[in-house]
Amino acid sequence: MSATSQTATTTDYDALIIGAGISGLYQLYRLRQLGLRVRVVEAGTGVGGTWYWNRYPGARFDSESYSYGYSFSQELLQEWNWSEHFAAQPETLRYLNHVADRFDLRRDIQFRSRVTAAHWDDAARSWEIALEDGSRLRGRFLITAIGPLSAPTLPRIPGVEDFRGQSCHTARWPHEGVDFAGKRVAVIGTGSTGVQTIQEVAKTAAQLTVFQRTPNWCVPLHNAPITDAEQPAIKANYPEMFRRCQETFACFLHTPDPRKTFEVSPEEREAFWEQRYNNRGFGLWQGNFSDIQTNRAANEELSAFVAKKIRQRVKDPKVAEMLIPKDHGFGTRRVPLETKYYEVYNQPNVELVDIKATPIERITETGLRTSEREFEFDIIVYATGFDAITGSFDRIDIRGVAGRRLKEAWAHGPQTFMGVMVEGFPNMLMLMGPHTALGNIPRSIEYNVDWVTGLIGHMQAKGLSVADARPEAVAAWTEHVKAVGAGLLSNEISSWFTGVNSNVEGKQTRIIARYSGSAPAYRAWCDEVAAKGYREVALG
Secondary structure: OOOOOOOOOOOEEEEEEEOOOHHHHHHHHHHHHOOOOEEEEOOOOOOOOHHHHOOOOOOEOOOOHHHHOOOOOHHHHHHOOOOEOOOEHHHHHHHHHHHHHHOOOHHHEEOOOOEEEEEEEOOOOEEEEEEOOOOEEEEEEEEEOOOOOOOEOOOOOOOHHHOOOEEEEHHHOOOOOOOOEOOEEEEEOOOHHHHHHHHHHOOOEOEEEEEEOOOOOOEEOOOOEOOOOHHHHHHHOHHHHHHHHHHOOOOOOOOOEOOOHHHOOHHHHHHHHHHHHOOOOOHHHHOOEOOOOOOHHHHHHHHHHHHHHHHHHOOOHHHHHHHOOOOOOOOOOOOOEEOOHHHHOOOOOEEEEEOOOOOEEEEOOOEEEEOOOEEEOOEEEEOOOEOOOOHHHHOOEEEOHHHOEHHHHOOOOOOOEOOOEOOOOOOEEEOOOOOOOOOOHHHHHHHHHHHHHHHHHHHHHHOOOOEEEOHHHHHHHHHHHHHHHOOOHHHHOOOHHHOOOOOOOOOOOOOOOOOOOOHHHHHHHHHHHHHOOOOOEEEO
């Protein structure tokens, strides 16, 4: 694609947004308030992003529903009733469709439009994007709303294309669904999506075989319906709840206890962990003692507590040991929340296979073969995760000043300014890009969008057309991200938190892929940049 080419299909916009998920919808809403002409391009046939693509059985929130929805509209908050404390995917997708309709967002969204390339045209001071169908669009600003977990990966196992039964990745689930009743089913992967899928498949499959490479520490979700009596109290509490989300470390309703693990007696510690284990949501992970993620001995104590729970819940001691992680401590990887997940392995129709001990050698026409035996299946489910954080950027040919490729700029790990900008890629603004505060993602999204909108509004007011992060600002931010990640046990572990994916060529080395400090600290840095007139950004 020529950076300066124009075709009959080219249309000019003030801003182009890639993705119509939670980020893209809200960014469209905010840019309209500035009076901008905006076009959203979306690969799918509908809005929803994560909740459009991930329709696998069991998919649901693990942040409390009411803390996950948008906070920008009081009318929206009051009119929408969540049915469960942790809503399932179909309800979440209905919610996002309701938002799109309520604010008349669809008229600016172009569906079935996958972006293959985005090139900066320095002479025109704009971006040109190419779509899969060959058409092109131009816009002054390019805003990426592509999500940190949106590029699914299949395992690098020979024969994936050979299987003659039904197979699907959890993130590309058939819209018509999959019927597991009476079928022989394989699920490959036991991360968050695998855990949720396994719980559901086990209910109806004639035989479920779970292929596990790395066990994960999972804790109970404790979901429940929201009763009619609870609805008014939830709605009345929204201002206080969102205020709390602004104050907590990762924007969850849970935040670390200020005490350290060994400052309390063993009895107090056990009681505290019991209480957290038996309460809803991420309390045991996000609401634990303040040194759990930095003190190895403290983390080992907590890991032993959760291991004891697994042994209590799984009847076969050998299977229980297979389900207990030995290579990482509790919370150093993303913690899946579950509903009777461990009890699934007590069922006679469920088998667990350790593929570190007996690796999968090949997918066959009728199933798969490990180093130990052959399996026959009707259905194979790949719960093998994502090329996280940078993967969704890598799949687009993004080129900045002088044709420099973003993938090359990030060859040794992302270099960003506040996770929003990249030096040499003017007017490209990232929502939930590398080095932003993740946590309860919609809370972080709203902040990211508001900051981006503030920058564009500032440029409007000053008659400016180009914004590029200064190299010294990028260097300072990237060093800060590394500094706040120092000493965290999670940064010693290979996971999507550290940009590792064994199924992706060149992504076997750990990097600092996310901002590990607190969300309030992240916002304070960004707020100061705005308050001082964006001095770290070259404006012109």
